Every structure is written in C-alpha cells, then in structure tokens.
Amino acid sequence: MFEFKFADIGEGIHQGKVIDCFFKIGDAVEEGDSLFLVETDKVNAEIPSPANGIITAINFEVNDIINVGDVVVVIDDNNSANLIETVIEEKKEEAEEEKGASVVGEVTVSNELIPSFSTKEKKEKIIRKKSLATPVARRMAKDLKIDINEVRGSGLNGRVMKDDIQNFHNLNNKTEEVKAEITKSIASESCDNIREEMSEVRKAIFKATSISKKEIPHTTLFDDIDLEKLVKLKEELSEETGIKLTYMPFIMKAVYLGIKKYPIFNSTIDGEEIVYKKQVNLGVAVDTDYGLVVPVLKDLSTLSIIEISEKLKDLGDRAKNKKLSMKDITGGTFTVSNFGKFARAGTPIIKHPEVAILGVGRINKQAVIVDSEIQIRSILPISLSVDHRIIDGADGGRFSEEIRSYLENPKLLLLS
Amino acid sequence: MGALNNIEALNQALDQMMEKDEKIVIYGEDAGFEGGVFRATKGLQAKYGKDRCFDSPLTEAAIIGTGIGMAINGMKPVLEIQFQGFLFPGLNQLLVHGARFRNRSRGRFTVPMVVRMPYGGGIRALEHHSESIEAILAHTPGLKVVIPSNPYDTKGLMISAIKDPDPVVFLEPKRIYRAFKQEVPEELYEVPIGKARILKEGNDITVVGWGAMIPEIQSAVKDLEEEGISVELIDLRTISPIDKEAIENSVKKTGRFLVVHEAVKSFGVGAELISIVNEKAFLHLECPPTRLTGYDITIPLAKGEGYFMINPEKIKSKVKELINY
Numbered sequence: 010m011f012e013f014k015f016a017d018i019g020e021g022i023h024q025g026k027v028i029d030c031f032f033k034i035g036d037a038v039e040e041g042d043s044l045f046l047v048e049t050d051k052v053n054a055e056i057p058s059p060a061n062g063i064i065t066a067i068n069f070e071v072n073d074i075i076n077v078g079d080v081v082v083v084i085d086d087n088n089s090a091n092l093i094e095t096v097i098e099e100k101k102e103e104a105e106e107e108k109g110a111s112v113v114g115e116v117t118v119s120n121e122l123i124p125s126f127s128t129k130e131k132k133e134k135i136i137r138k139k140s141l142a143t144p145v146a147r148r149m150a151k152d153l154k155i156d157i158n159e160v161r162g163s164g165l166n167g168r169v170m171k172d173d174i175q176n177f178h179n180l181n182n183k184t185e186e187v188k189a190e191i192t193k194s195i196a197s198e199s200c201d202n203i204r205e206e207m208s209e210v211r212k213a214i215f216k217a218t219s220i221s222k223k224e225i226p227h228t229t230l231f232d233d234i235d236l237e238k239l240v241k242l243k244e245e246l247s248e249e250t251g252i253k254l255t256y257m258p259f260i261m262k263a264v265y266l267g268i269k270k271y272p273i274f275n276s277t278i279d280g281e282e283i284v285y286k287k288q289v290n291l292g293v294a295v296d297t298d299y300g301l302v303v304p305v306l307k308d309l310s311t312l313s314i315i316e317i318s319e320k321l322k323d324l325g326d327r328a329k330n331k332k333l334s335m336k337d338i339t340g341g342t343f344t345v346s347n348f349g350k351f352a353r354a355g356t357p358i359i360k361h362p363e364v365a366i367l368g369v370g371r372i373n374k375q376a377v378i379v380d381s382e383i384q385i386r387s388i389l390p391i392s393l394s395v396d397h398r399i400i401d402g403a404d405g406g407r408f409s410e411e412i413r414s415y416l417e418n419p420k421l422l423l424l425s
Numbered sequence: 426m427g428a429l430n431n432i433e434a435l436n437q438a439l440d441q442m443m444e445k446d447e448k449i450v451i452y453g454e455d456a457g458f459e460g461g462v463f464r465a466t467k468g469l470q471a472k473y474g475k476d477r478c479f480d481s482p483l484t485e486a487a488i489i490g491t492g493i494g495m496a497i498n499g500m501k502p503v504l505e506i507q508f509q510g511f512l513f514p515g516l517n518q519l520l521v522h523g524a525r526f527r528n529r530s531r532g533r534f535t536v537p538m539v540v541r542m543p544y545g546g547g548i549r550a551l552e553h554h555s556e557s558i559e560a561i562l563a564h565t566p567g568l569k570v571v572i573p574s575n576p577y578d579t580k581g582l583m584i585s586a587i588k589d590p591d592p593v594v595f596l597e598p599k600r601i602y603r604a605f606k607q608e609v610p611e612e613l614y615e616v617p618i619g620k621a622r623i624l625k626e627g628n629d630i631t632v633v634g635w636g637a638m639i640p641e642i643q644s645a646v647k648d649l650e651e652e653g654i655s656v657e658l659i660d661l662r663t664i665s666p667i668d669k670e671a672i673e674n675s676v677k678k679t680g681r682f683l684v685v686h687e688a689v690k691s692f693g694v695g696a697e698l699i700s701i702v703n704e705k706a707f708l709h710l711e712c713p714p715t716r717l718t719g720y721d722i723t724i725p726l727a728k729g730e731g732y733f734m735i736n737p738e739k740i741k742s743k744v745k746e747l748i749n750y
Contacts, residue, residue: 113508113548113550113551113554114548114549114550114554114555114599115548115549116463116548116599116600116602116603116604117548117600117601117603117604118603118604119603119604119605120428120605120606121604121605121606122428122605122606122607122608123575123605123606123607123640124607125426125577125607125608125609126575126577126578126622139680139709139711141708141709142708143708144707144710147710147711168708280677
C-alpha cells in the first residue's frame with residue numbers, strides 16, 4: 010500500500026483547497042496521472058500520482074482543505090513492505106575477547122560495536138532563524154511573557170534591544186485595549202453585518218504582506234521620469250513591427266539593466282549574510298478578478314524588448330485565466346508593480362524575501378520646466394520601496410537614476 | 426574493513442606508518458619488547474627491529490629531549506609516555522624547547538614529533554595515572570593537542586599527527602581503549618587535525634565533549650531525545666587548535682551551549698570554549714554557555730573516583746537545566 014501524503018508543492022505552501030478529483034475508489038492509476046486539482050495560494054495545481062496501482066481510499070471531498078502531510082490518497086501498489094516496519098537487527102561482530110593490559114587500573118574490555126563514520130566530512134551549514142538579542146532583552150521578554158522571535162529589532166542587523174521589547178509590550182497592551190473596545194462596538198451593532206470567508210488568494214496576500222511589513226523595514230523613494238522620448242519610440246516600434254507594445258517591457262528592461270549595475274537589488278538576506286542572485290527574474294504584479302498575482306519572467310539576460318513583451322502577454326493572459334503553474338509564480342528576484350490607471354503613485358510592499366520593489370504609476374501629461382521653458386511632457390511617477398536593513402536611501406536613488414537614464418534615452422534600451 | 430577497538434586502531438596506524446616511512450622510530454618505557462603497558466605498540470619491535478622500536482630508560486625528559494633532537498634532524502619520532510601523569514619531568518623539554526623551535530628558529534627548524542600518552546580517569550587507578558591535563562598542553566603555543574574518542578578517529582588522527590610538521594601531543598583516553606569496537610578502513614586515511622566532528626545534529630542545544638566523555642554524552646543524548654530534547658553533539662577531537670567555526674555555527678543554530686570535560690573546572694578548556702561562544706555567538710544565546718566538568722581537586726583514588734567522573738545522569742540534568750533556563 011502506498012500512503013500518498015500531500016506535499017508542499019511550492020515554496021512554503023501549507024494547505025490547499027481541493028476543487029476537483031479525477032479518480033474514484035477502485036480506479037487504476039499510473040505514476041504521473043493527475044489525481045486531483047488543488048487550489049493553493051496563487052495557482053491551481055494538478056497533483057500527479059506518485060505510484061502505479063489501484064486507489065483504495067480518498068480521504069477528502071471536493072472543496073475540502075487539505076494540509077501538507079495529510080494522507081490524501083491510498084494506492085494499492087502491490088507492495089506490502091510499506092506497511093510492515095522493517096526491523097534491521099544491528100549486526101554485532103563476534104570477536105575474540107582481549108584482556109585490557111595495564112600495570113594499574115581496570116580498563117573496560119568490550120566487543121560492543123559502535124557505528125562507523127563516512128570518510129566524507131559534512132559541509133552543510135545550517136543556520137536556524139532565531140532572533141538576535143542582547144541577554145538583557147531576552148530577560149525582559151521572558152519577564153513580560155513576550156515571544157522574542159515576534160519582536161522586530163532596531164539594533165545592528167535587526168538585533169532586539171531593551172527598548173524594542175518595551176515598545177512591543179506597550180503597543181500590544183494598547184492594541185488589546187483598542188481591540189476590546191472595537192469588538193464591543195461591533196458586537197452591539199453587528200446584526201446587519203455580512204461576514205464572508207476570504208478566498209485562498211486573499212489569505213495568501215494577507216499572510217505575505219503581513220510577513221513583509223513585519224519583517225522588512227521599508228523605505229520608499231518617489232520620483233518622476235520624463236517618458237516623452239519613450240512614448241514616441243513605442244509608437245514607432247508598434248507601427249513598424251505591427252505588435253502592440255506597452256510601456257512595461259521597456260520598464261522591465263531598464264530595471265534589468267539597473268540591477269546589472271546594482272546587484273544588491275537582486276539579493277536576499279540570510280541571517281547576517283547577503284545572498285546575491287545570479288539570475289534576474291522579474292515578477293510582475295497582475296490584477297485579476299480573483300486578486301493580485303505575481304507571475305515571474307525568468308532570466309532577462311537574453312531577452313529583447315519584443316520577447317519580453319510576448320512573454321508578458323502570455324503570463325498576463327494565463328494569470329487572468331487561472332492557468333499559471335507553480336513554476337510561473339516562483340523564483341522571482343525583484344518585482345515590478347504597476348498601479349496603472351488606478352493611481353499616480355503608491356508605496357509598494359516588498360515581496361518577501363526580495364529586498365526591493367518598483368511601483369510604476371499612471372503616465373500623465375504634465376507641465377514641466379525644460380531648459381528654462383515650460384513644456385508639456387509625459388511623466389511616469391515611480392515609487393521604489395527598499396529593504397532599509399541592507400539598502401539605504403542613497404542606494405535607492407542611484408538605482409532609480411539608472412532606470413531613469415534608460416527610460417529617458419530609450420534607444421539605449423534597444424542597444425543593450 | 427575490520428572492527429577494531431581504540432588500541433587496535435592505534436596499533437594499526439603505527440604499524441602501517443612505520444612500514445611506509447623508515448624515518449619513524451617509536452620508543453618509551455616498555456614500548457619495545459612489551460609493546461607498552463596497554464599494548465599500543467605490540468608487535469612493532471618484532472616486525473621493525475630494536476633500532477626502530479625500543480624501550481627507553483625511566484627518564485621522560487630524555488625521551489622528549491632526544492625526540493626533539495631526532496625530529497629537527499630529519500627523523501620522525503613517535504614517543505610514548507607511559508601515563509600522562511609521568512609527563513611532568515619531560516614538560517620542560519616539551520614546552521620550552523619542542524613547542525618553540527619553529528618560532529625561535531624563524532621557521533628554519535620544525536619538530537615533526539608525536540608524543541602519545543594514556544590519560545584520564547575512570548579506571549580506578551592512582552592520581553598520576555588518572556588526571557586530565559589537556560589545558561596545560563593546549564595553553565602552550567606551538568603544540569597541537571589531539572584527543573580521539575573512537576577507533577576511526579584514533580587511526581586517522583594518528584596518521585595526521587605523524588605527518589604533521591609540528592609537535593603533536595596525542596592524548597589517549599585509556600578508559601575507552603578497549604571499551605567498544607568500530608569498523609575501521611584497512612587503508613591509510615587521515616582525519617584532519619583542527620576539525621571537530623558533528624556526531625549528531627540537533628536544534629535545542631549544542632553539547633561539546635571529547636575523549637572518554639563522548640560515550641557518556643551519547644548515552645545521555647539518547648535519553649534526552651526520547652524526552653523531546655534535540656541535542657547537537659560535537660566531538661571536538663582537537664583541543665588545539667580548536668575548531669571555532671564548528672562551535673560558532675552550531676551555537677548560532679541552537680542558542681544553547683554545554684561543554685563537558687572530565688578535567689578540573691577552573692582555567693580549563695571548557696572556559697576557553699565558553700569564551701569563544703561569547704565572542705562569536707553572544708546574541709544568539711538563550712541561556713548562559715555552561716561547563717560540566719570534574720571538580721577543582723586532585724582526582725580521587727578508586728573509592729571516590731565515581732563522584733568525580735561525569736556520567737550520563739549529570740549530563741542530562743545539566744542539559745535540562747539549560748533548556749528550561
């Protein structure tokens with residue numbers, strides 16, 4: 010019998026909702042056949058059978074939530090070994106007893122066999138994520154019954170200091186008071202309220218944004234970029250190629266070139282180390298009927314503007330039709346968020362564990378001063394949020410300037 | 426691959442290295458004809474002759490002094506001090522001369538010499554046969570100090586010690602000379618000096634020990650694991666130089682640190698390790714880094730030795746104290 014446990018199919022997924030099942034008890038399945046369809050954070054994934062055999066149990070119904078580790082399906086694979094615990098007796102080698110030679114003392118003599126070693130040394134380095142904190146802060150946290158791992162540290166490298174514990178304590182106590190008041194007022198007027206459970210996607214956004222805002226000290230830089238030349242170039246290229254281009258491929262190419270110059274924007278933080286990612290994979294936030302999803306455009310190093318445009322369109326279409334795979338939404342190293350027609354600018358939330366995000370707003374015609382003259386230009390507002398733990402405002406400014414240099418001289422984009 | 430105990434693994438390492446390198450000579454009190462009081466050099470005189478494996482007079486200062494002379498002149502002496510408590514008359518030679526030649530000759534001379542000796546308690550012997558003085562040796566710059574805890578490491582570390590260009594003191598925990606066996610490769614292999622071994626990975630606490638303490642800790646860890654406490658067990662293997670990185674990485678992961686040694690408490694290796702933890706992983710600590718050691722007394726004779734020695738119960742109790750700190 011093969012007990013098929015629902016596994017984490019992506020990065021840190023804990024549960025999913027079954028939205029379809031393709032087999033019933035008694036059906037024969039082959040390894041790789043799709044067993045059921047599960048809606049996870051942002052994609053619908055078909056889960057393949059890990060074994061050949063006959064389905065003998067299905068431990069869920071459509072619309073059930075299943076958790077990672079649950080035995081979801083049992084398959085009779087004609088192998089009883091999985092059910093029988095294999096007992097391997099430790100082989101003890103018989104050897105001739107030897108007397109512990111010595112002029113003094115009593116040396117223990119035994120033929121007990123202890124496990125041997127491999128000659129290969131282990132090289133892996135495992136660092137568990139626990140808060141950095143001064144001992145006095147730990148003591149305070151203990152006295153105040155605070156889980157120190159929940160406190161964001163203001164010290165060097167996120168070190169939790171005494172003041173952080175005190176602030177956390179004060180804030181939480183206030184929150185409790187406020188919560189109590191709010192609960193009371195809602196309870197008294199709640200007869201007409203409508204309650205609705207959040208969708209899986211909303212829950213995922215809920216969780217991801219909370220983690221991001223809790224862990225990452227954001228700082229956001231705003232700027233305006235003159236797109237006058239790009240507007241013209243885009244029109245010319247659209248006309249010449251017959252492909253309807255948007256501004257996004259140009260922006261993404263500019264971001265890619267910015268990252269090449271300032272690779273810290275394509276990194277993650279691991280403990281006290283910065284991990285620079287070799288490949289640039291840009292996530293693009295897409296607004297859909299079912300919520301915000303972020304498909305990822307992988308490896309921009311070889312892509313032209315036209316190719317970026319085609320890939321973006323494909324990802325966008327598939328996002329809207331719920332056809333994205335787990336592969337499409339994972340592996341991002343930097344994200345571009347488009348406020349589009351809805352807002353001029355905003356403060357984008359960094360997609361944890363990335364370290365920066367670029368928000369692009371609505372392009373407006375604005376009166377600007379060029380060479381001491383007032384001119385009407387197409388202006389793109391941008392907002393760059395950075396993880397202030399490793400990126401300072403000035404770094405963000407330099408990165409924005411790099412992006413600006415390409416978008417204001419867009420022919421350079423075609424050459425790069 | 427055969428199952429060997431520590432003394433057999435040691436004998437095999439010496440035998441194979443003597444066969445390979447004619448410059449190796451072995452001597453010490455009873456090390457020749459008798460093969461040493463614990464039989465570590467058994468059969469070597471018969472196989473390699475009285476010129477390469479022989480009995481010395483009862484004179485530790487001369488054993489070490491002549492060893493230094495041989496080493497700086499191109500030989501590879503592997504000296505046996507019958508019990509570690511007899512080392513003291515030879516300490517002047519070892520610490521004042523052997524350990525300093527490289528430095529004082531500005532690298533012109535090195536002393537490729539191994540001084541091996543049984544050490545430690547637990548066999549109901551006299552105090553000079555039972556004490557643990559690794560800290561005295563490790564405190565001396567220029568000396569490497571190695572302590573194996575199992576047959577595999579015994580063979581590999583001895584081979585590394587013989588190949589090492591500097592004087593290596595090879596301390597043998599005699600209590601476990603013949604206490605268990607382990608599969609040991611037939612061929613020559615090296616266990617690097619200065620590298621600790623993670624015997625078991627865990628998340629809640631790092632416990633570091635060496636020599637005869639390792640089986641005691643392993644026994645405690647087995648019980649602790651059943652109670653849900655996940656211990657990372659590190660066998661230090663080399664007292665000097667200490668593998669600081671292994672200690673640092675482990676404590677950063679677990680947040681707790683306990684060092685277990687049978688030597689007396691004050692001014693010991695435990696204190697050194699705790700200093701390393703404080704310097705390297707202070708902000709990760711969830712309780713004070715702690716040592717569980719022998720007491721600050723001369724090691725008791727047979728009747729009282731049991732009170733002095735570390736046992737699994739003491740280890741379990743200390744680990745729980747730190748987990749619940």
